[in-house]
Amino acid sequence: MINYMKLVHFEVKRFWKLYAGLALLIVLGQLAIVFFGAKQYKNMLKNTVVDTIDGRTGGEIPSLSITNIIDSPIFLLTIMLGAAVLIIYMFFIWCRDWFGKNTFAYRLLMLPTNRMNLFFAKGTAIFLFVFGLVAMQVILVIIEQGIINSIVPKDFIDDLGFINSLNQSMLGVLIPATITGFLINYGLGLVVLITVFTVVLLERSYRVRGIIMAVIYCIATGFIILLPLLIQDWSRNYFYSGELLLMEIIFCALLVLCGLLISRYLLNRKITV
Numbered sequence: 001m002i003n004y005m006k007l008v009h010f011e012v013k014r015f016w017k018l019y020a021g022l023a024l025l026i027v028l029g030q031l032a033i034v035f036f037g038a039k040q041y042k043n044m045l046k047n048t049v050v051d052t053i054d055g056r057t058g059g060e061i062p063s064l065s066i067t068n069i070i071d072s073p074i075f076l077l078t079i080m081l082g083a084a085v086l087i088i089y090m091f092f093i094w095c096r097d098w099f100g101k102n103t104f105a106y107r108l109l110m111l112p113t114n115r116m117n118l119f120f121a122k123g124t125a126i127f128l129f130v131f132g133l134v135a136m137q138v139i140l141v142i143i144e145q146g147i148i149n150s151i152v153p154k155d156f157i158d159d160l161g162f163i164n165s166l167n168q169s170m171l172g173v174l175i176p177a178t179i180t181g182f183l184i185n186y187g188l189g190l191v192v193l194i195t196v197f198t199v200v201l202l203e204r205s206y207r208v209r210g211i212i213m214a215v216i217y218c219i220a221t222g223f224i225i226l227l228p229l230l231i232q233d234w235s236r237n238y239f240y241s242g243e244l245l246l247m248e249i250i251f252c253a254l255l256v257l258c259g260l261l262i263s264r265y266l267l268n269r270k271i272t273v
Contacts, residue, residue: 003113007121012128015089019129022085023136029078034144037069038151045156065158066145070169079174082133086126090193093122094200105204105271115267116260123193130189134174141165184248188225191252194259195221201263205270224251 041064048061069075097105108118141162148157160168167177176182199214206213228247232239239247 003111004117004121007113007117008124008128011093011121011125015093015125015129018085019132022082023133026078026082026133027136027140029081030075030140030144031147033072033075033078034066034069034147035151037072038064038148041156042152045153061156063156063158064148064152065160066141066148066165067160067169069144069148070141070165070171076170079137079170086129086133089129090126090196091200093126094197094204098204109267109271116264119197119260119263119267123197126193127190137171138175141171180245184245187249187252191221191225191255191259194256194263198259198263198266201266201271205266221255224255227251 041061044061094105097108109115111118145159145162145165149159163177166172166175172181173185176185195218199217202214202217203210225248228244228251231247232244
């Protein structure tokens, strides 16, 4: 356990500067988007009032909700940026250890600890980074709602409440309102993480053949994840939603177990020092 915790700390330490830069970019980007979005809405509101006073038809402007800004393409771009960086890092966290002449991966594999600790440490680091960004996003939503409240008149704000604001926006994917939604979303994330790690280890173990094996493995994984939906379609909606959810959980658990077993075999038997 001590070796595992040391490896987790080591992996977090290697990425924290880039991660801090990414977090700062997301924070500044979102705050700027919300600020100027609220300012633009207030200007539209003023122009409508002026047009009405001058006898021109200003038209009605719907009340502003934070979900209007969250679901805007430019705001979603900041979320996609964070997701893209972490997805790339899932590959890079393994691949960088093999870069250069004196490959650092072999030094890690020679450590007096179970090699799967290295696997779990890298996976834990990724999830810590993910949950760190999610926690930051929760705080940002509260701050962003405060920015809107300070700029736009209260009568023109559609305050849905914190939970409803998340549920009715794209952030509901990152921050599900129910435990079931959380388990489904992040359970699938765990499957993706272990699949990516297994794919990298296949390539490192078998090179060209490993790439072919990795492609086949990814296709098989995707098929198994979609299998409950295919079964429902083939059976013409025979199963209840709860039964489909149970099937999905079982299939995902099998994928996780399969990925761990394959990775353990590759680390212990195929990647030699």
